[in-house]
Amino acid sequence: MPLKIRKFEQILQGKFGFVPAKHRSDDHRWYEKTIPGCLLATYVSHGDKELSSNLEGKIARQLRVRKLFFQEMFTCEQDANAYHKQLQEDPYPPFHVRF
């Protein structure tokens, strides 16, 4: 079942600690999260109602996780601690720059 955009945004913020980006856009709603050594940023388009399977894959990459893990994040199988652990041990795609 496609993930509803609103649900995605709610979980992204409430469970995984992403915050709305300061800059406002006419086209997208951006969310960001800073963890030691990197900034994670993702966005959805105004007007979209649900994420297609392809779009889930694109956003998963922005969150630096594989698609399956992404899906588990939003079906409550993976929590914030598991996400942070995944980012530290096996970000995918890997970060270009790490500190």
Next chain:
Amino acid sequence: MSVAALFGDRTMFPFWEPAQSTQKFGQVYPAIAPSTSSPLSQLILFRRIAPGWELVQRLVLELTQEEDGSYLLSDNEFYLYGQGETLAAAQDDYVAALLEYYALLADKPDPPTQAVFRRLQLFLRPTSL
């Protein structure tokens, strides 16, 4: 899906300007050209992409068509995407996201984000109008 079928038989650089191009950013900007290496599912953005902005390196975009017929463009450098009912609309959406990402990164003073920003600046730069 063949990109060549969408844009006609285009096998040559330089760039082609879609007739319906970019309602948001104007019709005069070279936008999408079929990739000579993989014309079926990849497009290239290069040079002037919006008022006051240019790509100084080619940015290869993967093209996907959704089940509802809409288009999804995405890159493997910065993991941005654009979507739209038409290819031009998807391009507009992608370029908008790229410029927003630039603004987002420019605003952050921390060294890791600035390192990512410097990498983005290897591709995207403001131009003198």
